[in-house]
Amino acid sequence: MPELPEVEVVRQSLDKNIKQKKVKKVIIRNRNLRFKIPAYFENFLKDLKINKIDRFSKYLILNLSNKSYCLIHLGMSGTIHMVHNNQKNQLTNTSFYNSPILPKKHNHIEIFFESLKLVYNDPRRFGFFQIIKNHHFLKKRFAHMGPEPFDTKFNQKYFFLSFKNKKKNIKNFLLDQRFTSGIGNIYASEILFLCKIDPLKKVKKLKKKDHQKIIFYSRKVLSDAIKKGGSSIRDFKNTLGKKGTFQNHFNVYQREGLNCKRSKCSGIIKKKTISKRSTFFCNTCQK
DNA sequence: AAGAGGCCCTGATAGC
DNA sequence: TGCTATCAGGGCCTCT
Numbered sequence: 001m002p003e004l005p006e007v008e009v010v011r012q013s014l015d016k017n018i019k020q021k022k023v024k025k026v027i028i029r030n031r032n033l034r035f036k037i038p039a040y041f042e043n044f045l046k047d048l049k050i051n052k053i054d055r056f057s058k059y060l061i062l063n064l065s066n067k068s069y070c071l072i073h074l075g076m077s078g079t080i081h082m083v084h085n086n087q088k089n090q091l092t093n094t095s096f097y098n099s100p101i102l103p104k105k106h107n108h109i110e111i112f113f114e115s116l117k118l119v120y121n122d123p124r125r126f127g128f129f130q131i132i133k134n135h136h137f138l139k140k141r142f143a144h145m146g147p148e149p150f151d152t153k154f155n156q157k158y159f160f161l162s163f164k165n166k167k168k169n170i171k172n173f174l175l176d177q178r179f180t181s182g183i184g185n186i187y188a189s190e191i192l193f194l195c196k197i198d199p200l201k202k203v204k205k206l207k208k209k210d211h212q213k214i215i216f217y218s219r220k221v222l223s224d225a226i227k228k229g230g231s232s233i234r235d236f237k238n239t240l241g242k243k244g245t246f247q248n249h250f251n252v253y254q255r256e257g258l259n260c261k262r263s264k265c266s267g268i269i270k271k272k273t274i275s276k277r278s279t280f281f282c283n284t285c286q287k
Numbered sequence: 288a289a290g291a292g293g294c295c296c297t298g299a300t301a302g303c
Numbered sequence: 304t305g306c307t308a309t310c311a312g313g314g315c316c317t318c319t
Binding site for chain 1: 310311312313314315
Binding site: 293295300 | 305306307308309310311313314315316317318319
């Protein structure tokens, strides 16, 4: 599900609701995620304060009061639900446990704060929670990842050097987190549509003008999506269970067979599988 | 060494 | 209705 914009929407919500709050209790319902949640996890988090919530790429980074970090990745189907409780004796109040907004299955982790709890749900279990000891290991954790599109390092010179003599197509490049991090399958298609670039185009054939368009529209698509609360394709919801609306603004994604939205283009949106991922593009204006 | 492909997992949907 | 096959937004590992 979640690419950079969806993770940012979750971050903003966490920032509003759990910043500067102390973890009162942690319950693990199911330790099996991409990485098994270690036995020490609950006790480690207990009584730590969440200083702030950062995000890098598709990762949430909880900054903890003992200088460590809790990394959260939502994988394909992870969601974080927030349940408020204004009653006293929150930790034992039953309404706290049986909220109607919570999914019935696949609730893996519950983190309790004074007046609310977070519930991590993940049917496909591709997501994970990971404790990172200190800043040094955090840097190391992300060392292999390329700059986000918003980063000033994501510039024309970087494109020129990265694309030199490379045989790969631009769609796969945008999805390669070592080149740039945060773009996923939906936004890769949307970005290339706005650039009028064929997703199968080999990167070494791209001109300077193309580089600049990709930089511009990567930033535009991601920031527009954040403003719209992300995209809800299947089941992405923010922490309040609300859906994003950027899916209503897709130009190509899941629009196979429909007319190109560009006013002067008479093209049809096509779907093609590129490296096992579905890719949508206009057969006329993307060259 | 770059690039393609497999795999982790469950659930929704399509086709018979 | 009920079976099976296919596909899904990510990322990491292996193989060539």
